[in-house]
Amino acid sequence: MTVSYNKRPADDLAHLAWCLLVALRLAQQEGRAVTALQQHLFIMNWLSTAQKRKLFPKTVARDILWLLTQGRQHGSDARLVRKVDFIWRTSRNILEQQSALFRFAYFTETLKSAGWQDYLLSETEWVAYSRKETVRQAIYTPQAQLPLSFSELGELTAPLELRLTGDTEGILPLLTQYCLRAEQRPDEQGFHILMLMPDHT
DSSP: OOOOOOOOOHHHHHHHHHHHHHHHHHHHHTTSSOSHHHHHHHHHHHHHHHHHHTOSOGGGHHHHHHHHHHHHHHGGGGOHHHHHHHHHHHHTTOGGGSOHHHHHHHHHHHHHHTTOEEEEEOHHHHHTTOOOTTOSSEEEEEGGGHHHHBOTTSOBOSOEEEEEESOOTTHHHHHHHTTOEEEEEEEETTEEEEEEEOTTO
16 A cells, blocks of 8 residues: 555645644533543544534545544544644644654554554564564564664654565655655665654754
């Protein structure tokens, strides 16, 4: 599955996300959406109502459908609150103000939403080029390298190598969407290699 993210008009997306976040906040204050499950059910009901009544422009119909599909497939594990918050931040150009670690975390979340697997490898596994043979689409990150590449503030201070398997055609554009910069390196041991680069290099 090729990873892709189709941009929508920023104002329409921002309006959708903002309305949902405000509605959720009001429900929380009223005690109707306190737990994670309650928040999930509230968002699903809100989105279903918005879809049925066509409350928003057609330009965001696919976004509403995508969120509903995520919620139905994964239940509360879909983390819809985080996804809607991310949509709002992205559409309002707030994403680039977040730390690199924050953006990288959302990048991996998007891959997982697209059916990818995300693996943190120990130093031994990383050196041995360990991989899950039964998994086609996967991203592998060296766990020991994370605290060396990211500062306590979440800034990327040193290059971070990523190994991927599967169709990586949309990966670089997706990284750009998340305000992350990466360089493609020669394949190794059956892996596609990307080097996540600090902004200042």
